[in-house]
Amino acid sequence: MIKITVIDRVGEEHILDAPTDMNMNMMELCKSYELPVEGTCGGMAMCASCQVYVMSDHALPEMSHDEQAMLDEAFHVKPNSRLGCQLHLHDSMDGLRVELAPEV
Amino acid sequence: MIETDIIIIGAGPCGLFTVFEAGLLKLRCHLIDALPQAGGQLTEIYPKKPIYDIPGFPEVLAGDLVEHLMKQAEPFKPGFTLGERAETIEKTEDGKFIVTTHRGTKHFAPIIAIAGGLGCFEPRRPPVPNLESYEDRGVEYIIKDPKLYQGKRVVISGGGDSALDWTIYLANGIASEVTLVHRSQSFRGHLDSVQKVMDMGASGKINLMLDAEITGVEGNGRVERVIATTQQGPKTIDTDHWMPLFGLSPKLGPIADWNLNISKNAIEVDTFDYSTNVPGIYAIGDINTYPGKLKLILCGFHEATLMVQSAFKRIYPDKNFVLKYTTVNGVQGF
Numbered sequence: 001m002i003k004i005t006v007i008d009r010v011g012e013e014h015i016l017d018a019p020t021d022m023n024m025n026m027m028e029l030c031k032s033y034e035l036p037v038e039g040t041c042g043g044m045a046m047c048a049s050c051q052v053y054v055m056s057d058h059a060l061p062e063m064s065h066d067e068q069a070m071l072d073e074a075f076h077v078k079p080n081s082r083l084g085c086q087l088h089l090h091d092s093m094d095g096l097r098v099e100l101a102p103e104v
Numbered sequence: 105m106i107e108t109d110i111i112i113i114g115a116g117p118c119g120l121f122t123v124f125e126a127g128l129l130k131l132r133c134h135l136i137d138a139l140p141q142a143g144g145q146l147t148e149i150y151p152k153k154p155i156y157d158i159p160g161f162p163e164v165l166a167g168d169l170v171e172h173l174m175k176q177a178e179p180f181k182p183g184f185t186l187g188e189r190a191e192t193i194e195k196t197e198d199g200k201f202i203v204t205t206h207r208g209t210k211h212f213a214p215i216i217a218i219a220g221g222l223g224c225f226e227p228r229r230p231p232v233p234n235l236e237s238y239e240d241r242g243v244e245y246i247i248k249d250p251k252l253y254q255g256k257r258v259v260i261s262g263g264g265d266s267a268l269d270w271t272i273y274l275a276n277g278i279a280s281e282v283t284l285v286h287r288s289q290s291f292r293g294h295l296d297s298v299q300k301v302m303d304m305g306a307s308g309k310i311n312l313m314l315d316a317e318i319t320g321v322e323g324n325g326r327v328e329r330v331i332a333t334t335q336q337g338p339k340t341i342d343t344d345h346w347m348p349l350f351g352l353s354p355k356l357g358p359i360a361d362w363n364l365n366i367s368k369n370a371i372e373v374d375t376f377d378y379s380t381n382v383p384g385i386y387a388i389g390d391i392n393t394y395p396g397k398l399k400l401i402l403c404g405f406h407e408a409t410l411m412v413q414s415a416f417k418r419i420y421p422d423k424n425f426v427l428k429y430t431t432v433n434g435v436q437g438f
Contacts, residue, residue, distance in 0.1 A: 040222060040353065040354060041149060042399070044149070044150060044153065046149055046150070047353055049353075065292075068290075068292075069263075069264075069292035072263045072286075072287055072288045072290070072291075072292060073228075073262065073263060073264060073287075073292075073350050073351060075228075075230055075231050075350075076231065077287065102231075104228065104229075104231065104353075
């Protein structure tokens with residue numbers, strides 16, 4: 001179990017207990033805590049409704065081609081944008097801080 | 105007016121399987137879908153992705169599953185109204201329904217099954233101020249009639265296949281000037297289209313702006329210019345049309361206005377028969393919600409099967425139904 005901080009769209013911080021042994025990703029974690037993340041496509045990197053900004057300097061796994069391509073087409077994209085559904089929870093992410101991107 | 109037993113709104117996997125299950129009970133179906141082809145998300149979003157949790161199929165491509173479902177439904181001769189969004193539901197005096205699409209096509213039936221998945225696919229609209237006021241006044245999200253751009257200046261935004269294909273098409277003797285604006289340096293379209301667009305940019309046939317984004321649109325009553333934010337600062341481009349081609353995303357759409365109980369973008373149903381709060385209207389598949397709901401195709405198939413039993417009883421209150429196995433009786437189509 002690791003701790004992840006999610007800053008929602010009104011600036012409120014949520015410190016979440018995140019299991020790393022359940023094959024979960026950031027989008028699913030946010031949804032399980034009922035944070036306002038849509039996850040429309042179900043985690044296929046095809047809708048960008050789970051976009052987050054990475055606010056801490058954790059070394060995260062590199063983007064796949066699919067994630068890169070989706071972020072090329074998405075809105076409100078910044079250099080620290082990632083798709084929540086492509087961030088699989090891992091022990092190395094302990095203490096990670098992310099902020100939810102605006103809804104489209 | 106199209107008349108049937110069950111109007112199915114949404115021609116995705118659940119809607120298609122409903123045709124089969126209804127057909128076994130001798131009920132006819134007509135499907136309405138906003139997309140121009142059947143299959144819903146499976147065809148539109150991920151036709152080449154494998155699915156592993158369809159019973160009996162260790163692995164099946166989404167597009168192939170749709171093909172199988174179409175074949176399975178075929179003996180029951182479903183009707184289709186494709187490329188039209190179901191817009192309104194009217195109740196007739198005898199408790200039946202008229203469903204009208206945005207193009208005005210009318211459908212009449214005693215039962216409606218909403219199998220709308222995630223809702224209707226609509227173009228992704230970029231977050232640009234006052235965008236709506238220029239829609240159909242120079243801003244188009246879907247290119248329906250290329251002749252509209254004959255001799256005009258056009259700006260296209262996007263990095264996928266549709267942005268690339270239309271750029272190439274319109275730059276070949278149709279539009280007088282084509283500008284393609286894309287947020288990054290790389291495209292995700294087919295390699296040969298990407299190469300073509302790069303070559304056209306290099307030769308000056310098109311104006312290619314990479315690492316740039318359209319962030320403003322201006323004009324007096326219709327588009328006259330757009331503002332691109334580039335790494336060198338803002339740039340104004342005079343143009344007659346701007347086509348932001350960022351693909352489609354699903355929205356609940358008109359379903360939200362049908363007086364159904366909705367919670368978190370889904371229609372509340374009774375798990376006894378997947379009926380909504382309006383008698384005669386059912387909701388199945390990803391569009392519904394109930395305690396324990398799982399958005400899985402296989403669960404939608406189960407929901408469709410139970411739903412048509414209830415529909416049968418509603419249409420024929422005096423008939424007794426006896427479950428028959430297809431193995432014993434085969435499939436008797438219409």
